[in-house]
Amino acid sequence: MTRYIKDFYRFLKHIVESRQLLSTLIKNDFKKQYLGSYLGLIWAFIQPLTFMLVIWFVFEVGLRTASTPGDIPFFLWLMTGMIPWFFISNALIAGTNAIVGNDFLVKKVAFRVSILPLVPIGSALIIHLGLIIFLISVFLLYGFSPSIYWLQLPYYILCSIALILGITWMTSSAMVFVKDIGQFVAVLVQIGFWATPIFWNINTVPQKYQYLVKLNPAYYIIEGYRDTFINHTFFWEMPSITLYFWSATAIFFIFGAIVFKRLRPHFGDVL
Numbered sequence: 071m072t073r074y075i076k077d078f079y080r081f082l083k084h085i086v087e088s089r090q091l092l093s094t095l096i097k098n099d100f101k102k103q104y105l106g107s108y109l110g111l112i113w114a115f116i117q118p119l120t121f122m123l124v125i126w127f128v129f130e131v132g133l134r135t136a137s138t139p140g141d142i143p144f145f146l147w148l149m150t151g152m153i154p155w156f157f158i159s160n161a162l163i164a165g166t167n168a169i170v171g172n173d174f175l176v177k178k179v180a181f182r183v184s185i186l187p188l189v190p191i192g193s194a195l196i197i198h199l200g201l202i203i204f205l206i207s208v209f210l211l212y213g214f215s216p217s218i219y220w221l222q223l224p225y226y227i228l229c230s231i232a233l234i235l236g237i238t239w240m241t242s243s244a245m246v247f248v249k250d251i252g253q254f255v256a257v258l259v260q261i262g263f264w265a266t267p268i269f270w271n272i273n274t275v276p277q278k279y280q281y282l283v284k285l286n287p288a289y290y291i292i293e294g295y296r297d298t299f300i301n302h303t304f305f306w307e308m309p310s311i312t313l314y315f316w317s318a319t320a321i322f323f324i325f326g327a328i329v330f331k332r333l334r335p336h337f338g339d340v341l
Contacts, residue, residue: 085185092185096192103193114197115204118156122149125269142300146212149205150295151268157198158230158288159259164190165238166255169246169337176337183334187238191231198227209299219302226294226305233287233319239326243333246340266292287322290315 085092103114125148168186169176176183202223210216245251266288272280283289290311297303305312 085188088182088185092188092192095189096196099189099193100196115200118152118201119204122152125152143212146209147296147300148269149208150299151266151292153198153201153205154226154230154291154295155263155266155268155288156201157194158234158291159263160197161191161194161230161234162237162241162259163252163256164194165234166241166245166252168238169242170249170252183337184239184330187235187242191234191238195227195231205299214299217299217302219298219304222294222298222305226291226298229294229315229319230291233291233322236319236322236324236326239330240322243330243337246333246337262286262288268292284311284314287315287318 122145165187168190169183172186172189175186206220241251241255265283266286267283272283272289275283294305297305297308
């Protein structure tokens with residue numbers, strides 16, 4: 071365990087030392103994704119906003135089955151769940167391709183490959199911050215006042231990054247050897263979207279089965295955003311699920327780091 075703590079410390083130290091390089095890689099990845107088309111950056115917001123509008127129309131206008139706790143408008147409740155999910159899902163899919171998509175950097179002896187999954191995470195974070203600004207603007211337009219609970223947003227962003235990084239260390243390194251991993255992750259993301267209470271209320275699930283939904287670490291983050299904007303609850307007021315989330319994230323983090331470290335010496339040969 072001491073060895074892994076030292077490795078993690080060296081990883082954090084390397085991030086600080088390579089912050090300019092990492093910043094450049096994130097900017098280049100962001101430009102490559104969004105600034106090559108006519109509408110450019112606008113597409114980054116059109117896609118998630120359009121999807122949210124479709125879900126809102128289907129469940130509130132079409133099927134009329136939408137229900138939210140209290141008297142919060144369904145669209146606000148929906149956005150607070152979907153915006154963090156977009157960040158998690160996009161970063162997971164892009165992070166899984168981080169090694170294969172940057173094979174020219176992998177072959178450089180002096181380059182620390184373990185920071186590569188941070189590049190798509192950072193790129194997705196830029197869009198996420200833009201959507202958070204949009205979310206805050208909509209809440210203000212609906213007449214909600216700024217709240218001290220909004221200050222815990224950086225905490226839930228950190229939760230998302232830690233969870234994604236641990237998983238993508240594992241998936242990105244495995245994808246070098248098994249290309250099907252990318253498709254497998256995409257399928258899991260689709261299942262995760264429907265299995266996580268993003269557009270449906272967990273209270274519709276019988277009480278004795280709700281713990282199965284809460285086993286999904288993404289549930290903690292989604293509900294965390296709703297606690298921040300709607301329920302007005304600090305994360306330390308839910309010690310049990312907070313402890314579970316960080317325990318699960320630590321497992322992903324440690325296991326992902328072990329898998330990455332074991333497979334790293336063979337990246338250059340396969341790529």
